[in-house]
Amino acid sequence: MTKxxxxxxxxxxxxxxVSSALATTVDFGLLFGLVEHAGVWYVAATAIGTLAGxxxxxxxxxxxxxRASHKVWHEQAFRYAxxxxxxxxxxxxxxWAVTEWFGVxxxxxxxxxxxxxxxxxxxxxxxxxxxxxxx
Numbered sequence: 656m657t658k659x660x661x662x663x664x665x666x667x668x669x670x671x672x673v674s675s676a677l678a679t680t681v682d683f684g685l686l687f688g689l690v691e692h693a694g695v696w697y698v699a700a701t702a703i704g705t706l707a708g709x710x711x712x713x714x715x716x717x718x719x720x721x722r723a724s725h726k727v728w729h730e731q732a733f734r735y736a737x738x739x740x741x742x743x744x745x746x747x748x749x750x751w752a753v754t755e756w757f758g759v760x761x762x763x764x765x766x767x768x769x770x771x772x773x774x775x776x777x778x779x780x781x782x783x784x785x786x787x788x789x790x
Contacts, residue, residue, distance in 0.1 A: 670720040671778050674712055679769065682708030686765060697754070697761040701747045709739040721786035734785045738777065745772045 686704035689695040695703070713735045718724050723731065749768035754761045 667721060667782055668778065671716065671781065674715040674720045675773055675777075677715060678708040678712035681711045682769070683765070687762070690761070698747055698751050701750050701761075701765060702743055705743040705746050706739070709735075709742070713739070716781055716786060721782070721788075723786040723788065726786075731785055735781070738780045738785060742772055742777055745776060 682704040684704075685707050686697075686700045689700035689703060690697050713732065716723075717728070717731060746765070746769055749772065750761060750764045753759050753764035753768060759767075
């Protein structure tokens, strides 16, 4: 495989970062908009933003990042949903913990927690479980 092949680590990781940036824009846009303009509790807004970002990320990953649109979409969606719900819980719980236990503003907490969850949890599971070409 060449380094630009979509199944190569570097290729899929680079594309995943672009997909993640787009999904994060959707996620954080909703989070900050809901908290700052609609008065929604920051933990609930984190969950809502994560869900919307997750849908965006699934579609971009399926069609572009991992080029896995030839696979049955509902099987991928089911596996993605499992990872997404877990990710949402990790994000919401992590933001709450960092904000409440360490007194960090939620806007800083959400950036730190989402980066860690994205790199250490989401990417490996998306690559090897949700969109794997071995399935």
